[in-house]
Amino acid sequence: MxxxxxxxxxxxxxxxxxxxxxxxxxxxxxxxxxxxxxxxxxxxxxxxxxxxxxxxxxxxxxxxxxxxxxxxxxxxxxxxxxxxxxxxxxxxxxxxxxxxxxxxxxxxxxxxxxxxxxxxxxxxxxxxxxxxxxxxxxxxxxxxxxxxxxxxxxxxxxxxxxxxxxxxxxxxxxxxxxxxxxxxxxxxxxxxxxxxxxxxxxxxxxxxxxxxxxxxxxSSEGFFELKSENNIVLKQTLFKHNAVDTIKEEEEKLIVYLKENLEAKELNQYLFENGIILQHLVKRKNSLEEQFLELTNNK
Known part of the structure; x- marks a missing residue:
């Protein structure tokens, strides 16, 4: 080139x-x-x-x-x-x-x-x-x-x-x-x-x-929006997964940030096997704004 x-x-x-x-x-x-x-x-x-x-x-x-x-x-x-x-x-x-x-x-x-x-x-x-x-x-x-x-x-x-x-x-x-x-x-x-x-x-x-x-x-790893009947148990279970980095609570939902790639169906299956039925599951990409703020806030 x-x-x-x-x-x-x-x-x-x-x-x-x-x-x-x-x-x-x-x-x-x-x-x-x-x-x-x-x-x-x-x-x-x-x-x-x-x-x-x-x-x-x-x-x-x-x-x-x-x-x-x-x-x-x-x-x-x-x-x-x-x-x-x-x-x-x-x-x-x-x-x-x-x-x-x-x-x-x-x-x-x-x-x-x-x-x-x-x-x-x-x-x-x-x-x-x-x-x-x-x-x-x-x-x-x-x-x-x-x-x-x-x-x-x-x-x-x-x-x-x-x-x-x-x-x-x-x-x-x-x-x-x-x-x-x-x-x-x-x-x-x-x-x-x-x-x-x-x-x-x-x-x-x-x-x-x-x-x-x-x-x-x-195309960073992105994040999930999750919700279940018991978000406390959901949060505890999520933290046991190797791909999960940090979790924030926002309007009765958990915002789950990843440190490695994880597909929605894989996460859903993992939670189901641990006895958790999700009421809400959406995977989102980070916006350029979020990526930019993450970069600049860490400096």
Whole structure:
């Protein structure tokens, strides 16, 4: 699988005391949608700034496209939006994009092509100042795509948008990814990462807590919701099973967390053999939110 970006032992210290990025390492492979997930101040934007050559690293290394290109040349194959969209307010959407084309030496035909892609072709003659925040963000994405980059980098792409704007940006990210562009986005929104990303890197206080596929993060052992006539006896019996980790009581039900995989029919049979008839049995997956909170609470 082709490697787009490799980050090794990256560190950034501001003013000799704020360790914003702590020994972070991960790889971005072609054709996936990656999310850097973490609360504000976790080092997401700093990490993106370093690999885009706008923030100087303290130590560590990164390389684009297996190191085949110098950073300056590699960044010509990268599209990025790391700040709020900034275009000329009295120029139209198309005029703004054509100006970017002129600066970057790109054919003007790309302006119309990308306006169509982001759903703004009908507003191509409207002045930028008349656009909603969501439309401005879509125009910024169009601008970042003018050079047909191999990877698109987005920092908090739905920040400040209303629900409709959020949905439009998410749908657009999925569309761009479906056409073969690798995407790396930073977000503090669990829902955003869960809905659009195939892979996730979790940061907290500059430290990397997890990296891998979203599916792998969600496919932890999960948990059961159980209820019987006597939950006290049920709880005592459950604790004797090797797969059971912890048990919480919630609204007359027992929430049973596992330390290894256990199927519902196996648990039901075990309890039946121990004289317990269940009134309620449901197996659930951990949500990304629960997984994230478990990671961050343990640090």
């Amino acid at each position: 082709e490697t787009i970006l490799t980050i090794k032992n990256l560190n950034k210290i501001f003013n000799k005391r704020v360790h914003a990025v702590k020994n972070v390492s991960f790889e971005i492979y072609k054709g996936n949608v990656y999310g850097i997930l973490g609360p504000n101040g976790s080092g997401k934007s700093t990490t993106l700034g370093i690999v885009l050559n706008v923030v100087n690293k303290t130590s560590g290394e990164y390389q684009w496209f297996n190191g085949d290109l110098e950073t300056h040349d590699a960044l010509k194959k990268v599209g990025a939006i790391i700040e709020r969209p900034n275009f000329y307010p009295y120029m139209t959407a198309e005029e703004n994009l054509k100006l970017v084309c002129k600066i970057k030496g790109i054919s003007y035909t790309k302006a119309q092509e990308k306006l169509e892609l982001v759903g703004l072709i009908e507003r191509k003659d409207s002045k930028f100042r008349t656009f909603s925040l969501g439309m401005k963000q879509r125009l910024a994405i169009a601008s970042a795509l003018l050079n047909d980059p191999e990877i698109l980098i987005l920092d908090e792409p739905t920040n400040g948008l209303d629900p409709q704007g959020i949905r439009q940006i998410r749908d657009l990210i999925k569309l761009i990814a479906s056409q073969g562009t690798t995407i790396l986005l930073a977000s503090h929104l669990l829902d955003e990462v869960e809905k659009v990303c195939s892979h996730v890197v979790v940061l907290r206080h500059g430290e990397m807590l997890y990296q891998g596929s979203v599916d792998s993060m969600l």
